[in-house]
Amino acid sequence: MKIIADTHTHTLASGHAYSTVWENIQAAKAAGISFLCVTEHCPAMPDGPSQTFFSNLHTIPDVVEGVGVLKGAEVNILDYEGNLDLPDRLLEGLDWVIASYHGPVCPSGTLKQHTQGWIRVAENPHVDVIGHCGDGRYLFDLEQVIPKFKEYGKIVEINAHSFSVRPGAAFNCRQIAQCCARYEVPVVVSSDAHFCMDVGKVEPALRLLEEIGFPERLVLNASHDRFLELVRRKTGRRFL
Ligand SMILES: [Zn+2]
Ligand SMILES: [Zn+2]
Known part of the structure; x- marks a missing residue:
């Protein structure tokens, strides 16, 4: 399996x-990656950009140097009610919305709280992707939550960066991926790169999926045609 x-x-x-x-686009191109999602942290993160940054993202063309560029965000989930730190009017204008829990914004709570929080996020039509939910600080009830991701058409991210920075991620991501396979929930594999040399570096996440025999057809960014179709359906634009 290879990601595109x-x-x-x-x-x-x-x-x-x-x-x-x-630089990230050049790195994607060099790695043979045909789409790059630009997903900055959001205003509730202490060093995150302001709302204006997101309202002006459309300045970047859809295709740069032959690479399709999706203008998105990694929104912060603020609480266990599923509130997010960008308003709906901005979320509506974005191509790719990941929602994540981050320690500096929402300290971890109980398993019951995390479970409720993810269910609320699942219900939000503006969220496309469930961000790094294998974080051991935010454990939740898989059997309650994963079927909700399926019901509301969410994509679960298997984040390669988690394996080195988020406690328990290797074990949790395996459980999550197995549960996604069972409920036929699609996934994407991502780098969460914070430096251009990491763009496209997803080996630990791909290895995990291969080890458990995760169905390739559910990995949305493992096929050019599959991902292009998703992007066109979601944005109504052609891209590549
Ligand atoms: Zn970060
Ligand atoms: Zn990130």
Whole structure:
């Protein structure tokens, strides 16, 4: 399995990342990646960009140097009611919305709270992707939540960066992926790159999926045609 889109990447705008959009695009191109999702952290993150940043993202063309560029965001989930830190009017204008829990914004709570939080996020039509939910600090009830992701058409992210930075991620991601396979929930594999050299680097996540025999047809960014169709359906634009 090989990925053709990196669905979660950061630039200088995220405050604690170190490359530009242009550098990330060049890195994607060099790695043979045909789509790059630009998904900066959002305003509730202490060093995140302001709302204006997101309202002006359309300045970036859909195709740069032959790479399809999706203008998105990694929104913060603020609480266990599923509130997010960008307003709906901005979320509606974005191509790719990942929702994630981050410690500096929403400290971890109980399993029951995390379960409720993810169900609320699942119900939000503006969210496309469930961000790095294998984080051991935010454990939730898989059997309650994963079917909700299916019901509301969410995509679960298997985040390669988690394996090195989020406690328990290797074990949790395996459980999550197995549950996604059981309920036929599609996934994407992403780098969560904070530097251009990491764009497209997803080996630990791909290895995990291969080890458990995860069905390739459910990995949305493992096929050019599958991902292009998803992007066209979601945005109504042609891209490549
Ligand atoms: Zn970050
Ligand atoms: Zn991220």
